[in-house]
Amino acid sequence: MDSIGVLMPIHMNSYLEQELQKRFNVFKLWTFPNKTLFLKEHSSSIRAIVGNAAAGADAETIEALPNLEIVSSFSVGIDKVDLNKCREKGIRVTNTPDVLTDDVADLAIGLILAVLRRLCEGDRYVRSGKWKKGDYKLNTKFTGKRVGIIGMGRIGKAVAKRAEAFSCPISYYTRSEKGDLEYKYYPSVVELASNCDILVVACPLIEETRHIINREVIDALGQKGVLINIGRGPHVDEPELVKALVEGRLGGAGLDVYENEPEVPEELFGLENVVLLPHVGSGTVETRTAMADLVINNLEAHFLKKPLLTPVV
Amino acid sequence: MADQAGSETNHLPLILVHRLPSFDLALTNILQTHFRILDPLHSSQPLDSFLTSHAQSVRALIVYALSPLTADTIRLLPSLEVVVGTSAGVDHIDISECRNRGITVTNAGDAFAEDVADCAVALLIDVLRRVSAGDRYVRSGLWRLRGxxxxxxxxxxKRVGIVGLGRIGSxxxxxxxxxxxxxxxNSRKKKSSVQYPYYAKVCDLATNSDILMVCCSLTSETHHLINKEVMKALGKEGVIVNVGRGGLVDEQELIQLLTREEIGGAGLDVFEEEPxxxxxxxxxxxxxxxxxxxxLTPESIEAVFQLSLANLKCFFSNEPLRSVVQQE
Structure with a gap:
């Protein structure tokens, strides 16, 4: 297979690159100074794209690659892949579900705890030597708080299972009620937000879920409410979120994703009731390795004309 | 402040408050509707002479937070029968003096267990997933710069070894x-009611764990329970979380191993010489x-206030106390 051209739009993971290079003719787009020139020269030899949550395959890229057969994404979300274009052209698309579910759910709980128990603030406080001066601030209990989850797929369910171990009542919103779940269902996000203390965004990013967290939802969550986003940045109307946090209309937020990564609104940097992470939902050595293996196994299956392991299209 | 000599409250039982000046008086506000409060910090007299002249008949003492209660202080209180603690660990109270005198000691019982357990899990996820470090990375602008x-x-x-499977550890x-x-x-004795594998020696537990969660109480036997040998057994990738007491871990050894990267990481809520x-x-x-x-959550603090009040009321009405510390 080492003659098959695989395009990587950005640097993602060293292990993934290494393993791809052992098997395929890998083009690292970021090492070519001129993209137009690169496409002119190599477009016909590229049969696969390996992208991720930051860079996938838009319509323009797909059009520019006449022999593209498969987009194998190093992510579970495939919002950066133009799925309609792929369907139209008979291009296969795979993602990396399941292997990252636990990590993302763990991080959701980690963010909840960090925001409620003021972990990062406490760490700053100790490191700055202020503890010696002796005052202390109360923080908020997690056990027993009402957790609302938007999206009850693999990740949403994994978050629910963990929160249950903290005796949290769980409720959720999805487009339609899931008959097999015992959790309380709300038919709108605003109702869910009005009836929980912590709101976790765990749905895929599609047109209907863009800005699913808007001003109305934020105000329903309220002054004591905490928003956790481990989905995608565009799920949240970021300027509204920033305003609500700055004005004290929202209790706090734990964010792993942002609308224009790696740009993070600087107004958030001075706030103690937010925790800001650099999109590390699946960021463990173990999981990134499992994701890389899955990307490669999907590519190999495709080129050996075997069934794909985790097809989306 | 309670009216110590007021005629209306004269019939109420007398309790002695033992606190550090910095501790706030929310608990006193709750207690003073049920008891006459004797608080040495309200007097300009030195503690010893205050106790000798005013506290000879005191039967109940309440310790706010972690104010140290020494044998010397206890000896000045000849009528003392109960010490009501308001913390989970009671290593700041001279337990052996209490035992010798037959004085009952109570603690925070279950009131804090959930919050401490939450905190332990919070610290563990933070260390493993680099949450506080990630927050620093984003806030300092390094994400944008370095990607x-x-x-x-x-x-x-992960294999998690719990040191001390009491209320919090469970x-x-x-x-x-x-x-x-x-x-x-690991605990002093194997617990017949639990299914988790038991290790009689902390070192063996560490050898077979990726993570140690230190949740036991500090006594003379558990001081520096987590020593160099235990940390070495845990190994290079190992993580230690301490929500018990600082004295449970040999802090200097921990620092040595952390800086030499012979241990993977640590989440610490307690230290040997706080603050x-x-x-x-x-x-x-x-x-x-x-x-x-x-x-330190409002829910926990309210719960421990109510428990302390209940313990004192039980004591004065000869009912069984709610959260007695077992003294061996």
């Missing part, structure tokens, strides 16, 4: 089971430092 952030370590499937275990962790424990934290820790990205606030 990639160092990967963390997966919690699921709650930690229950939570971590939901994350797919494999639990084992002094060794400066060597400030430069490390694989540690999370918390200012002994595992129990």
């Amino acid at each position: 990639e952030y160092t990967l963390g370590s997966k919690l699921g499937g 709650q930690v275990a229950q939570r971590l089971m939901a994350f797919g962790c494999i639990i084992a424990y 002094d934290v060794p400066g060597e820790l400030f430069a490390l990205d694989n540690v999370v430092l918390s200012p002994h606030k595992a129990v």
Whole structure:
């Protein structure tokens, strides 16, 4: 297979690159100074794209690659892949579900705890030597708080299972009620937000879920409410979120994703009731390795004309 | 402040408050509707002479937070029968003097267990997934500048050794089971009611664990329970979380091993000389430092206030106390 051209739009993971290079003719787009020139020269030899949550395959890229057969994404979300274009052209698309579910759910709980128990603030406080001066601030209990989850797929369910171990009542919103779940269902996000203390965004990013967290939802969550986003940045109307946090209309937020990564609104940097992470939902050595293996196994299956392991299209 | 000599409250039982000046008086406000309060800090007299002249008949004493209660102080109180503690650990109270005198000691019982367990899990996820370090990375603008952030370590499937499977340790275990962790424990005695594997020696537990959660109480036997040998047994990738007491871990050895990268990381809510934290820790990205606030939530504090009040009321009406510390 080492003659098959695989395009990587950005640097993602060293292990993934290494393993791809052992098997395929890998083009690292970021090492070519001129993209137009690169496409002119190599477009016909590229049969696969390996992208991720930051860079996938838009319509323009797909059009520019006449022999593209498969987009194998190093992510579970495939919002950066133009799925309609792929369907139209008979291009296969795979993602990396399941292997990252636990990590993302763990991080959701980690963010909840960090925001409620003021972990990062406490760490700053100790490191700055202020503890010696002796005052202390109360923080908020997690056990027993009402957790609302938007999206009850693999990740949403994994978050629910963990929160249950903290005796949290769980409720959720999805487009339609899931008959097999015992959790309380709300038919709108605003109702869910009005009836929980912590709101976790765990749905895929599609047109209907863009800005699913808007001003109305934020105000329903309220002054004591905490928003956790481990989905995608565009799920949240970021300027509204920033305003609500700055004005004290929202209790706090734990964010792993942002609308224009790696740009993070600087107004958030001075706030103690937010925790800001650099999109590390699946960021463990173990999981990134499992994701890389899955990307490669999907590519190999495709080129050996075997069934794909985790097809989306 | 309670009217110590007021005729209306004269019939109420007398209790002695033992506190540090910094501790706030919310608890006194609750107690003073039920008791006459004797608080040495309201007098200009030195403590010893105050107790000798005013507290000779005192039968009940309440210790606010972690104010040290020494044998010398206890000896000045000849009528003392009960010491009501308001914390989970009672290592700041001279337990052996109380035992010798037949004085009952109570603690915070279950009131803090959930919050401490939550804090332990919080510190563990923070260390493994580099949450506080990630927050620093974003806030300092480094994400934009450098892009990639160092990967963390997966919690699921990790072998977690719990040191001290009491109220707090059990709650930690229950939570971590939901994350797919494999639990084992060490305690003075094997517990017949639990299924987790038991290790009689902490060192053996450490050898067979990726993570040690230190949740036991501090006594003369558990001082520096987590020593160099135990930490070495835990190994290079190992993580220690301490929500018990600073004295349970040999702090200097821990710092040595952390700086030499012979241990993977640590999440610490407690330290040997609080509020002094060794400066060597400030430069490390694989540690999370918390200012002994595992129990500082309004819910926990209200619960412990109510429990302390209940214990005092039980004592004065000859009913069984709610959360007696077993003295061996």
